Amino acid sequence: MITVAEVIVDVAAYPVDRPFDYLVPAEMTNIMECGSRVKVPFGPRNVLGFVVALKNDTDVPLEKIKPITQILDIEPVLTGEMLQLAKWLKNETICYEIDALQVMLPSALRAKYEKVITLQTDVEHLPSSLKEWFEKSERVYLKQFEKNNLLPDIKKALKEKMVSLENVVQQKGKVKEVRKVRICPERETLTEIFNNISKRAKKQKLLVEWMFNHVGEIMEPDIIYKELNTSSQVLQAVIELGAASFIQQEVYRDPFTKDVKKTDFLNLTDEQSTALYKITDAMNRKQPETFLLHGITGSGKTEVYLQAIAKCLEEGKEAIVLVPEISLTPQMTERFRSRFGELVAVMHSGLSVGEKYDEWRKVHQGKVKVVVGARSAIFAPFENVGIIILDEEHESTYKQEDSPRYHARDVAIWRSNYHSCPVILGSATPSLESFARSKKKVYTLLTLKERALKQSLPTVQVVDMRDELKQGNRSMFSQQLVESIRIRLERKEQIVLFLNRRGYSAFVLCRDCGTVLQCENCDISLTYHRSNEKCKCHYCGYEIHVPKTCPQCQSDHIRFFGTGTQKVEEEIAKLFPEARVLRMDVDTTKTKGSHEQLLQAFGDGEADILLGTQMIAKGLDYPNITLVGVLSADTSLHLPDFRAAEKTFQLLTQVSGRAGRHSKPGEVVIQTYTPEHYAIELAKSQEYEPFYEREMHMRHQAGYPPYYYLALIQISHHDVMMAAEYAGKAADWLRSKLSFNISIIGPTTAGISRLQNRYRYQCLIKYKIEPNLIPTLLQLIKLYRSDWIKKGIILTVDLDPTMI
DNA sequence: AGCACGCCGACT
DNA sequence: GTCGGCGTGCTC
Numbered sequence: 001m002i003t004v005a006e007v008i009v010d011v012a013a014y015p016v017d018r019p020f021d022y023l024v025p026a027e028m029t030n031i032m033e034c035g036s037r038v039k040v041p042f043g044p045r046n047v048l049g050f051v052v053a054l055k056n057d058t059d060v061p062l063e064k065i066k067p068i069t070q071i072l073d074i075e076p077v078l079t080g081e082m083l084q085l086a087k088w089l090k091n092e093t094i095c096y097e098i099d100a101l102q103v104m105l106p107s108a109l110r111a112k113y114e115k116v117i118t119l120q121t122d123v124e125h126l127p128s129s130l131k132e133w134f135e136k137s138e139r140v141y142l143k144q145f146e147k148n149n150l151l152p153d154i155k156k157a158l159k160e161k162m163v164s165l166e167n168v169v170q171q172k173g174k175v176k177e178v179r180k181v182r183i184c185p186e187r188e189t190l191t192e193i194f195n196n197i198s199k200r201a202k203k204q205k206l207l208v209e210w211m212f213n214h215v216g217e218i219m220e221p222d223i224i225y226k227e228l229n230t231s232s233q234v235l236q237a238v239i240e241l242g243a244a245s246f247i248q249q250e251v252y253r254d255p256f257t258k259d260v261k262k263t264d265f266l267n268l269t270d271e272q273s274t275a276l277y278k279i280t281d282a283m284n285r286k287q288p289e290t291f292l293l294h295g296i297t298g299s300g301k302t303e304v305y306l307q308a309i310a311k312c313l314e315e316g317k318e319a320i321v322l323v324p325e326i327s328l329t330p331q332m333t334e335r336f337r338s339r340f341g342e343l344v345a346v347m348h349s350g351l352s353v354g355e356k357y358d359e360w361r362k363v364h365q366g367k368v369k370v371v372v373g374a375r376s377a378i379f380a381p382f383e384n385v386g387i388i389i390l391d392e393e394h395e396s397t398y399k400q401e402d403s404p405r406y407h408a409r410d411v412a413i414w415r416s417n418y419h420s421c422p423v424i425l426g427s428a429t430p431s432l433e434s435f436a437r438s439k440k441k442v443y444t445l446l447t448l449k450e451r452a453l454k455q456s457l458p459t460v461q462v463v464d465m466r467d468e469l470k471q472g473n474r475s476m477f478s479q480q481l482v483e484s485i486r487i488r489l490e491r492k493e494q495i496v497l498f499l500n501r502r503g504y505s506a507f508v509l510c511r512d513c514g515t516v517l518q519c520e521n522c523d524i525s526l527t528y529h530r531s532n533e534k535c536k537c538h539y540c541g542y543e544i545h546v547p548k549t550c551p552q553c554q555s556d557h558i559r560f561f562g563t564g565t566q567k568v569e570e571e572i573a574k575l576f577p578e579a580r581v582l583r584m585d586v587d588t589t590k591t592k593g594s595h596e597q598l599l600q601a602f603g604d605g606e607a608d609i610l611l612g613t614q615m616i617a618k619g620l621d622y623p624n625i626t627l628v629g630v631l632s633a634d635t636s637l638h639l640p641d642f643r644a645a646e647k648t649f650q651l652l653t654q655v656s657g658r659a660g661r662h663s664k665p666g667e668v669v670i671q672t673y674t675p676e677h678y679a680i681e682l683a684k685s686q687e688y689e690p691f692y693e694r695e696m697h698m699r700h701q702a703g704y705p706p707y708y709y710l711a712l713i714q715i716s717h718h719d720v721m722m723a724a725e726y727a728g729k730a731a732d733w734l735r736s737k738l739s740f741n742i743s744i745i746g747p748t749t750a751g752i753s754r755l756q757n758r759y760r761y762q763c764l765i766k767y768k769i770e771p772n773l774i775p776t777l778l779q780l781i782k783l784y785r786s787d788w789i790k791k792g793i794i795l796t797v798d799l800d801p802t803m804i
Numbered sequence: 805a806g807c808a809c810g811c812c813g814a815c816t
Numbered sequence: 817g818t819c820g821g822c823g824t825g826c827t828c
Contacts, residue, residue, distance in 0.1 A: 805827105806826105806827095807825105807826090807827095808824105808825095808826090809823105809824085809825090809826105810822105810823090810824085811821105811822100811823090811824105812820105812821085812822105813819105813820095813821080814818105814819090814820095814821105815817105815818085815819080815820105816817100816818085816819095
């Protein structure tokens with residue numbers, strides 16, 4: 001009987017986006033499992049692949065089928081659930097199956113491909129230029145020759161068959177190992193050794209004697225040295241006698257810097273208890289149910305999560321908690337670690353590749369029961385999930401912007417169906433989609449209307465900056481805000497100033513002609529980097545030195561404009577010279593951990609004012625903050641995005657929630673040029689539902705989600721005319737295939753009209769129910785792949801885009 | 805995708 | 817004559 005494995009190979013391309021059959025060699029049959037990574041020959045090269053099925057026959061002719069070269073995992077890295085989920089993701093988001101599989105694993109498990117040159121003859125026969133390279137080893141990375149401009153020589157040698165070229169597959173990440181000492185498990189052996197040690201070797205005798213009390217134990221050498229005040233020479237000698245041995249042991253890199261104190265449950269309010277009861281009830285009934293936990297800021301959503309997780313752990317199940325990347329601050333993770341201790345793994349982008357790998361392995365090996373992480377943690381390889389939580393469910397970071405373009409919320413609901421467990425979507429300002437679904441009883445709505453400590457909500461004042469201007473105040477601070485800041489400074493209370501600014505990166509502007517330095521390849525302003533006096537494009541990496549004169553008009557009045565935070569900082573210094581200000585922006589939070597350090601410093605009262613952009617809007621919870629100032633609420637309101645009002649409302653509500661969370665009452669001052677806008681008016685009264693009704697009305701009229709679904713088709717080409725022409729073709733094609741109640745908008749130029757020298761056009765499809773949509777899009781993609789791709793067109797499809 | 809094979813023009 | 821340009825086609 002033969003064993004054949006279906007393998008998805010690590011090549012992201014349409015023609016190979018299907019399983020390939022490989023022979024499983026006899027010696028591998030008993031360890032081969034679905035979900036393992038394997039090394040396989042594919043055409044002329046070696047690639048990594050995932051085993052997605054095993055069978056005993058094949059349609060592939062025997063002369064074509066090749067054997068698997070190697071298994072890379074003893075334990076499969078993907079469960080059956082994940083293999084199913086990958087297929088679903090592939091259909092749901094239109095991506096390659098390999099992309100769907102890779103996104104579930106830490107990048108350490110991805111393959112690294114290297115080309116290696118192997119010597120095939122005696123070194124002496126080589127041309128002199130190559131000889132030195134092969135003196136130490138017969139195998140040398142091709143990279144080495146590339147670096148030293150020896151590619152022509154290698155090419156020649158290859159032709160003459162003096163060397164050969166091979167593609168090797170390596171794993172990126174390594175398991176970290178440390179050397180430990182294992183003490184001999186047999187007393188008799190130790191006694192014998194002890195008796196044989198010469199009387200002069202006192203330290204050795206002492207050490208072996210001590211080992212009697214630690215028979216069979218594994219410990220770090222350093223501990224032994226300290227315990228017995230001895231050295232490595234002594235240990236070495238004893239090991240040579242056989243009393244112990246060195247072993248390599250796997251360890252986890254520890255991303256947690258400090259220990260946390262254990263905390264206990266807090267008492268729940270009636271509202272919290274009711275919510276918790278409904279969730280645990282669903283867990284008991286083993287029902288896949290989605291809850292929308294709508295709780296105002298400070299209403300104690302996290303405590304509900306924590307107690308629901310505790311219940312889940314009691315049942316012997318596991319929990320997944322997602323939080324937006326930006327609020328994955330120590331404040332948040334510590335709350336979980338202090339409640340569940342070593343049972344928690346944390347996954348976010350701040351960790352190194354190795355650290356992420358280790359956190360993932362803790363989950364994979366069943367060492368932890370709770371995962372707290374950003375978007376991709378939704379793929380935590382638990383096999384018995386009892387609850388899934390998405391905190392701040394409205395956040396756009398839950399949608400991945402590149403392939404596979406999945407939404408963590410959809411994956412969460414898929415997994416909840418698989419495991420028959422509840423999902424909790426928590427937010428003070430739910431996305432319209434989710435709230436609408438809760439109204440239609442698709443989700444179960446749980447509401448927390450009061451703050452857990454019964455504090456009143458902060459008072460919110462909206463200041464019309466046009467009036468300020470009329471009164472001759474041209475600064476960024478209204479009189480109202482200046483007065484409020486002055487009072488806090490006197491009372492020694494803390495202030496958070498929030499600069500809601502789009503494109504908050506620094507740029508370079510000519511003050512004579514108004515030119516802003518632009519990228520050569522993209523339709524984007526260059527970002528100024530103070531550290532090396534360079535301007536960089538954040539989309540393609542293009543970089544230039546800051547010019548002395550304007551490239552347009554040669555004027556030397558060229559000046560860089562900061563994040564805005566620097567300018568605000570200067571103004572504060574003028575108005576309140578005594579105030580201690582902490583500025584938090586891309587400049588001050590570049591290095592690892594600086595974000596945490598700044599927050600810690602602020603929490604410890606080392607500054608009076610915290611000044612920053614988006615990143616300070618979340619998770620900030622310090623008792624002494626009593627004033628929040630929003631310097632300009634308008635910028636996010638005027639973005640060309642149908643979610644602009646929703647985002648502004650969410651942001652304002654979010655930042656307002658930072659004030660007066662504890663005993664001291666809070667105040668919020670919002671400065672704006674459009675106080676009459678409903679997003680700002682309703683943020684002032686801090687009521688979600690009136691905003692929801694109003695915004696739903698707008699969406700209904702404009703034909704946007706949640707009334708309609710969206711799909712975005714993007715087409716790009718090096719040549720403007722080609723891009724425009726084919727975008728038009730795509731739109732016409734879709735119009736001819738899809739029914740009349742679907743509206744297709746465009747083609748129009750994309751938000752960033754040129755990226756990496758490609759001109760970008762897009763079409764927006766709005767639809768209600770269209771079972772034909774995905775098949776039609778697949779047909780379009782087929783057309784594109786068979787024909788358009790040759791002409792240099794690139795077409796992408798984003799189902800349910802968040803940004804347009 | 806990435807690599808081999810294959811068929812045409814410009815160089816030692 | 818050969819080197820190398822990129823069109824075509826395949827990968828178990």
